[in-house]
Amino acid sequence: MLYPGHGDIEPFRQLAERLAVPLKDSSEAGFDPHEPFFLSWRDGCLKLLDKELLKKGGLAVEIEPRNGEQRSWPAPKDGALAQALGRKTKTVVDATTGWGQDSLHIFRMGYELLCMERSPVMAELLADGFNRLAGLDWMQNLNLQPPRLLIGNAIDLLATVETPPDCIYLDPMFPPKRKKSALAKKAMMVLRDLLGDDQDKDQLFAAALAAAGKRVVVKSPDYAEPLGGKPNESFQGKLLRYDVYFKN
Ligand SMILES: C[S@@+](CC[C@H](N)C(=O)[O-])C[C@H]1O[C@@H](n2cnc3c(N)ncnc32)[C@H](O)[C@@H]1O
Structure with missing residues (x-):
């Protein structure tokens, strides 16, 4: 779990505890960017990051419709x-x-x-x-x-x-x-x-x-x-x- 080093640390602590994973602070000297995966909150979303995504921004559950899907609710049951x-x-x-x-x-x-x-x-x-x-x-x-x-x-x-x-x-x-x-x-x-x-x-x-x-x-x-x-x-x-x- 990656704490960006600013803002409220408590949700990070709680999530690290729930998942039984270590909490890392990106500003810490011991921070190791070679760990395979991190979770962190960025841009208002919980994101999964790997080494490559650490710079690019990470992956979150995408709640917007995919390309080609209607935006109305309920969307037509076709396809x-x-x-x-x-x-x-x-x-x-x-x-x-x-x-x-x-x-x-x-x-x-x-x-x-x-x-x-x-x-x-x-x-x-x-x-x-x-x-x-x-x-x-x-x-x-x-x-x-x-x-x-x-x-x-x-x-x-x-x-x-x-x-x-x-x-x-x-x-x-x-x-x-x-x-x-x-x-x-x-x-x-x-x-x-x-x-x-x-x-x-x-x-x-x-x-x-x-x-x-x-x-x-x-x-x-x-x-x-x-x-x-x-x-x-x-x-x-x-x-x-x-x-x-x-x-x-
Ligand atoms: C290929 S992904 C599903 C992708 C999903 N359809 C989507 O649109 O994002 C398979 C997921 O199913 C979960 N899964 C596989 N077997 C499961 C099981 N027996 N019980 C609960 N989850 C399971 C895996 O943990 C994984 O997250």
């Missing part, structure tokens, strides 16, 4: 993601929230959304992003609450969800096709460096199929084998696929 979630779907659990980009897309399309994330670091970044989201004018004018976030392993958490959600959405980390793909976004590369591949994808898929009301959607790179065997439906996105498994 491959909405098709995969299903026309009749109302409630969605995103069991692998990560940087929250798919979750926020799902939220902006007006689905009722519950998020899960097992990395405590990603969960802190998400909580900060969802807090910023709650403060936006359009959220307040429409009296909307940000999605709820459960921190823990979705394999366990999904079994505790009382009302089965219509759809459970999975986007676990698959091994890359090549060691360093020039196409992988910096945010996803950092996530892979921080967390590694998700080795328990099969158990997660089984837990999702057991807990879903109607369907499970798996986002996967287009080169990867379908996670749950032959899907009932598949929707093609750019370099990726949404595989859909119906609940019998």
Whole structure:
């Protein structure tokens, strides 16, 4: 955890304590810029920094719509993601929230959304992003609450969800096709460096199929084998696929 050396140190102390990580002061003589990762507040956002990002500014949960997404709420339910979630779907659990980009897309399309994330670091970044989201004018004018976030392993958490959600959405980390793909976004590369591949994808898929009301959607790179065997439906996105498994 990196304290910039000015302002209130207390939130930095509390976050370092919650995550059981050391608190470093950038003005300290002992500050080591070669540590693989830091968290710090910059420009009003909690940011994840690595050596390269230390100068450039860091990565935060981006709460603005991505290019091509509508800014209205609820945005139209169109595109491959909405098709995969299903026309009749109302409630969605995103069991692998990560940087929250798919979750926020799902939220902006007006689905009722519950998020899960097992990395405590990603969960802190998400909580900060969802807090910023709650403060936006359009959220307040429409009296909307940000999605709820459960921190823990979705394999366990999904079994505790009382009302089965219509759809459970999975986007676990698959091994890359090549060691360093020039196409992988910096945010996803950092996530892979921080967390590694998700080795328990099969158990997660089984837990999702057991807990879903109607369907499970798996986002996967287009080169990867379908996670749950032959899907009932598949929707093609750019370099990726949404595989859909119906609940019998
Ligand atoms: C590829 S990223 C997801 C990216 C996300 N869809 C987005 O739009 O930013 C995968 C994330 O899922 C989380 N994850 C993987 N398996 C999980 C599990 N069993 N329970 C909870 N979180 C999990 C990882 O910690 C990681 O943050």
